[in-house]
Amino acid sequence: ETGVTQSPTHLIKTRGQQVTLRCSSQSGHNTVSWYQQALGQGPQFIFQYYREEENGRGNFPPRFSGLQFPNYSSELNVNALELDDSALYLCASSSGGAKNIQYFGAGTRLSVL
Amino acid sequence: AQSVTQPDIHITVSEGASLELRCNYSYGATPYLFWYVQSPGQGLQLLLKYFSGDTLVQGIKGFEAEFKRSQSSFNLRKPSVHWSDAAEYFCAVGAVAAGNKLTFGGGTRVLVKP
Numbered sequence: 001e002t003g004v005t006q007s008p009t010h011l012i013k014t015r016g017q018q019v020t021l022r023c024s025s026q027s028g029h030n031t032v033s034w035y036q037q038a039l040g041q042g043p044q045f046i047f048q049y050y051r052e053e054e055n056g057r058g059n060f061p062p063r064f065s066g067l068q069f070p071n072y073s074s075e076l077n078v079n080a081l082e083l084d085d086s087a088l089y090l091c092a093s094s095s096g097g098a099k100n101i102q103y104f105g106a107g108t109r110l111s112v113l
Numbered sequence: 114a115q116s117v118t119q120p121d122i123h124i125t126v127s128e129g130a131s132l133e134l135r136c137n138y139s140y141g142a143t144p145y146l147f148w149y150v151q152s153p154g155q156g157l158q159l160l161l162k163y164f165s166g167d168t169l170v171q172g173i174k175g176f177e178a179e180f181k182r183s184q185s186s187f188n189l190r191k192p193s194v195h196w197s198d199a200a201e202y203f204c205a206v207g208a209v210a211a212g213n214k215l216t217f218g219g220g221t222r223v224l225v226k227p
Contacts, residue, residue: 002156002158004156031213033213033214033215035215035217040220041219041220042117042119042203042205042217042218042219042220043157043203043215043217044217045214045215045216048213048214055213056213056214058214090156090157092157092215094213096213099145099164100213101159101162102215103159104149104156104157104158105156106154106155106156107155107156
């Protein structure tokens with residue numbers, strides 16, 4: 001049990017729709033990272049938020065956006081959903097810095113039909 | 114750019130036998146290396162990490178890993194596998210220069226035979 005919670009656990013959307021995924025970070029953590037894990041693959045880094053500012057972004061288009069709130073919880077928003085967006089979306093929280101361990105939530109399974 | 118390769122997609126091992134999972138990384142500076150485990154429908158749990166110092170690191174659940182700079186490897190081992198070790202294992206590399214992002218390998222799925 002990492003103390004990182006994600007909601008919802010499962011979600012079904014249709015192509016072109018928009019979706020918001022939520023993550024509550026572990027107490028004391030000020031950094032949240034989001035990853036996309038397609039079926040049968042390793043997680044891929046989407047972006048990271050540190051103290052409410054984006055702090056690094058992977059190779060994902062602008063229709064993937066995020067927010068971090070003053071309590072360090074975070075949202076991942078995806079606009080204009082495509083079939084290939086179907087994946088497990090993982091949130092990880094940490095205290096910041098490369099030597100600080102990232103603790104993962106159980107993920108949100110998104111299916112785009 | 115950093116990258117991680119896990120050459121074995123699937124490994125089947127008998128309960129009680131030893132296990133070794135391979136991981137090769139590519140990164141220009143000193144890497145921070147991690148092994149995570151993922152059970153079906155679950156998130157990732159950290160097994161162990163390497164930042165510096167002793168190249169043999171001990172983790173949870175009886176796992177250990179050895180960092181070999183000359184081979185750019187960070188292989189995971191367990192002397193005696195239990196049925197509960199059946200899961201998917203991911204090697205990851207992270208570093209300050211990469212903005213603290215983790216780059217994962219494709220994973221190795223471990224099946225345990227009774």
